[in-house]
Amino acid sequence: MRGPPAGPRNLLRRLRQVMAEPIEAQARLNKTVQLIAANMVAEVCSLYVLHADGVLELYATEGLKPEAVHQATLTVGQGLVGTIAAEARPLNLADAQSHPAYRYIPETGEERFNAFLGVPLLRAGRTLGVLVVQNAAHRTYHAEEVEALQTTAMILAEVVGVAELSRLGKPDIGLDVGRAILLEGVSLGEGIGLGHAVLHDPRVVVTDLIGEDPKKESTRLDEAIGGLRLFVDDMLARDDVSAAGEHREILEAYRMFAHDRGWVRRMHEAINNGLSAEAAVEKVQSDMRARLLRQVDPYLRDRMHDFDDLANRLLRVLTNREHDPYGQGLPRDAVIVARSMGAAELLDYGQARIRGLVLEEGGATSHVAIVARALGIATVGRAEEVVALVENGDAIIVDGVAGRVHVRPNTDVEAAYAEKVRFRARRQKQYELLRHKPATTTDGQRIGLMMNAGLLVDLPHLDESGAEGIGLFRTELQFMIAETMPRLGEQRDLYRTVMEAAGDRPVAFRTLDIGGDKVLPYLKIANEQNPAMGWRAIRLGLDRPGLLRMQLRALLQAAAGRELRLMLPMVTEIDEIHQARSMMEREIAHMRRHGHVEPKGIELGVVVEVPSLLWQLDELIREADFISIGSNDLLQFMTASDRGNTLVAERFDPLSRPFLRALRSVLDAADGRVPVTLCGELAGSPLGALALAGLGFRSLSISADAIGPVKAALLAADCSELEALARSYMAESDAGGSLRSHLIELAERRGIPH
Numbered sequence: 001m002r003g004p005p006a007g008p009r010n011l012l013r014r015l016r017q018v019m020a021e022p023i024e025a026q027a028r029l030n031k032t033v034q035l036i037a038a039n040m041v042a043e044v045c046s047l048y049v050l051h052a053d054g055v056l057e058l059y060a061t062e063g064l065k066p067e068a069v070h071q072a073t074l075t076v077g078q079g080l081v082g083t084i085a086a087e088a089r090p091l092n093l094a095d096a097q098s099h100p101a102y103r104y105i106p107e108t109g110e111e112r113f114n115a116f117l118g119v120p121l122l123r124a125g126r127t128l129g130v131l132v133v134q135n136a137a138h139r140t141y142h143a144e145e146v147e148a149l150q151t152t153a154m155i156l157a158e159v160v161g162v163a164e165l166s167r168l169g170k171p172d173i174g175l176d177v178g179r180a181i182l183l184e185g186v187s188l189g190e191g192i193g194l195g196h197a198v199l200h201d202p203r204v205v206v207t208d209l210i211g212e213d214p215k216k217e218s219t220r221l222d223e224a225i226g227g228l229r230l231f232v233d234d235m236l237a238r239d240d241v242s243a244a245g246e247h248r249e250i251l252e253a254y255r256m257f258a259h260d261r262g263w264v265r266r267m268h269e270a271i272n273n274g275l276s277a278e279a280a281v282e283k284v285q286s287d288m289r290a291r292l293l294r295q296v297d298p299y300l301r302d303r304m305h306d307f308d309d310l311a312n313r314l315l316r317v318l319t320n321r322e323h324d325p326y327g328q329g330l331p332r333d334a335v336i337v338a339r340s341m342g343a344a345e346l347l348d349y350g351q352a353r354i355r356g357l358v359l360e361e362g363g364a365t366s367h368v369a370i371v372a373r374a375l376g377i378a379t380v381g382r383a384e385e386v387v388a389l390v391e392n393g394d395a396i397i398v399d400g401v402a403g404r405v406h407v408r409p410n411t412d413v414e415a416a417y418a419e420k421v422r423f424r425a426r427r428q429k430q431y432e433l434l435r436h437k438p439a440t441t442t443d444g445q446r447i448g449l450m451m452n453a454g455l456l457v458d459l460p461h462l463d464e465s466g467a468e469g470i471g472l473f474r475t476e477l478q479f480m481i482a483e484t485m486p487r488l489g490e491q492r493d494l495y496r497t498v499m500e501a502a503g504d505r506p507v508a509f510r511t512l513d514i515g516g517d518k519v520l521p522y523l524k525i526a527n528e529q530n531p532a533m534g535w536r537a538i539r540l541g542l543d544r545p546g547l548l549r550m551q552l553r554a555l556l557q558a559a560a561g562r563e564l565r566l567m568l569p570m571v572t573e574i575d576e577i578h579q580a581r582s583m584m585e586r587e588i589a590h591m592r593r594h595g596h597v598e599p600k601g602i603e604l605g606v607v608v609e610v611p612s613l614l615w616q617l618d619e620l621i622r623e624a625d626f627i628s629i630g631s632n633d634l635l636q637f638m639t640a641s642d643r644g645n646t647l648v649a650e651r652f653d654p655l656s657r658p659f660l661r662a663l664r665s666v667l668d669a670a671d672g673r674v675p676v677t678l679c680g681e682l683a684g685s686p687l688g689a690l691a692l693a694g695l696g697f698r699s700l701s702i703s704a705d706a707i708g709p710v711k712a713a714l715l716a717a718d719c720s721e722l723e724a725l726a727r728s729y730m731a732e733s734d735a736g737g738s739l740r741s742h743l744i745e746l747a748e749r750r751g752i753p754h
């Protein structure tokens with residue numbers, strides 16, 4: 001390997017000293033540009049800083065007229081400096097004035113200089129400013145010089161105090177890197193959360209930027225890359241990585257990148273210029289990110305995420321830091337920011353300190369969204385690039401009502417939201433007044449409103465919301481938050497506590513719905529290509545009878561002397577109900593033999609969520625004691641659109657004819673002989689509930705915080721009018737459109753809150 005030039009390393013060491021000197025901010029910048037100019041043998045070195053309004057201002061210069069400092073400005077895209085900021089890449093010119101973008105700024109006196117080299121100052125891929133060197137001679141700077149200036153710029157971007165720069169510039173306009181940003185996403189969990197960002201998978205912050213011994217740093221880097229390649233190869237070789245599928249594709253991409261010679265070469269170059277191995281990883285990543293951020297091609301942007309992951313992994317190896325998102329202690333008002341997240345990971349944080357959740361991915365019926373709603377956490381999904389735009393500790397507002405995220409909001413926005421929070425609290429008080437009122441429409445139709453639950457923390461909501469019972473208890477949540485498989489006693493205790501909290505109100509326990517995206521760390525299930533349609537729920541329960549039998553035993557024991565309501569998820573054919581029933585009967589016989597007190601009565605219900613049941617409705621009605629429609633899964637299977645995939649999850653409106661017809665067919669078949677309810681997210685919005693009431697549903701199970709708004713809507717509606725609207729919509733045969741727009745029109749005309 002080529003011997004490292006001593007120049008850049010000395011410069012970096014000197015820069016560090018200047019940064020630590022107790023001098024004024026402007027003097028520090030002046031010294032910095034002098035140092036860089038001397039080191040690069042340049043007649044000019046200038047630093048431009050980018051403001052939030054898109055203006056680049058000259059902050060310091062060696063060689064240009066000093067009176068131009070804080071006077072000379074350019075906008076992004078304007079002149080050579082503006083072009084560098086816009087494109088986030090270096091510009092190396094022998095004759096600057098002949099470049100088409102060249103713009104003459106008289107106050108600087110720069111016309112004497114011909115050679116020009118400018119590089120962006122990047123902080124986590126975002127542009128802080130531009131660093132330029134100039135010479136009078138016509139010359140092109142060597143590749144090593146470009147690299148050296150880039151390295152210097154990276155160090156400068158990290159060590160220069162953003163607050164200090166802010167103070168030196170124009171008052172009222174902050175720096176672009178600290179700019180307030182509004183991101184439009186989709187609402188996944190109602191509510192408004194004000195707090196401070198906590199990155200779920202934080203970038204490793206490199207503190208040792210300068211490498212004293214480049215040979216040693218190169219060896220460290222090579223070892224870390226070797227480890228990374230082995231890790232990726234190991235993952236690919238594991239049996240449970242199926243032959244095809246998304247997971248494998250990602251790993252293949254990782255392998256390709258881990259062996260990318262250009263990537264590795266650029267990191268070694270950065271080390272030769274004086275950086276530590278970890279700083280080199282970060283520098284190359286930051287350059288790459290800045291370039292890829294400007295790509296519109298979604299494929300390339302996805303590759304950026306892969307590179308980010310890989311670079312982060314490499315940094316962890318180099319800094320010996322294991323991933324520990326919760327170790328550092330959460331702030332009291334944490335807003336968790338993540339690309340994507342599993343439900344169990346969210347539960348790991350504990351709810352007490354979480355004010356909000358922001359995801360780059362995530363559909364409304366994904367399990368993390370359901371758990372976030374159950375925990376009452378304001379949540380926004382599909383907030384593009386939020387992970388890159390936010391730094392740990394940034395102020396952030398999650399508007400789960402409008403589906404917006406405000407990053408580093410200005411004080412006016414913050415005040416407006418604080419007012420919104422107070423307003424919502426007042427409205428919540430009004431909902432509380434409705435707590436003991438049944439949801440009866442103006443023409444006297446009573447709609448039973450129950451709540452969905454799954455955790456102990458949900459139980460207080462029973463009284464607070466005025467729910468008439470628990471229409472869906474997701475038993476798998478206890479399994480998802482546990483480190484090891486909950487034992488019989490633990491399961492029984494939870495079920496008993498739930499029944500005791502509910503008192504006379506009914507509780508429908510759904511047997512374990514594990515599999516799909518509900519993974520348990522301690523239960524090894526081979527990776528499936530299509531987990532949602534794979535070995536999950538009742539399928540797994542019947543094939544691994546030990547698990548389901550233990551759960552049935554726990555439920556039967558917990559319900560001693562009470563009514564027990566059970567329902568089976570993902571039933572696809574009637575025989576599965578028979579099998580589950582005989583398993584339960586064996587458990588009852590077992591409890592009799594052991595002298596346990598039996599439940600007073602048992603009702604066995606079925607969740608209708610696999611479309612095949614729609615063609616077995618007569619048999620189903622005969623076999624099931626009650627029916628609960630799981631609209632989340634039913635919709636995903638009927639429309640063949642993955643509920644967790646943001647590209648398709650909201651593509652099809654559940655309030656459209658095919659889906660409403662399916663729901664109607666269940667009500668028609670039941671014909672009042674068995675109770676039918678609906679427990680998917682559809683029922684939890686006022687418009688969804690109005691549509692369902694119009695279709696004939698008289699019982700719904702929704703999240704606790706939806707009870708107030710849904711009840712307020714039903715109380716203001718005339719059910720016969722809803723029915724007439726639904727009937728005429730269903731009878732129309734023209735294909736397009738959904739019932740939604742008609743309902744909105746009706747709600748607005750009648751003053752129904754929706």
Ligand code: PEP
Pocket residue numbers: 370472474513609629630631632633634679680681
């Ligand atoms: C459903 O599928 O609609 C449902 C209620 O169950 P889950 O969301 O837990 O799959």
Ligand code: MG
Pocket residue numbers: 569609630632633
């Ligand atoms: Mg389901």
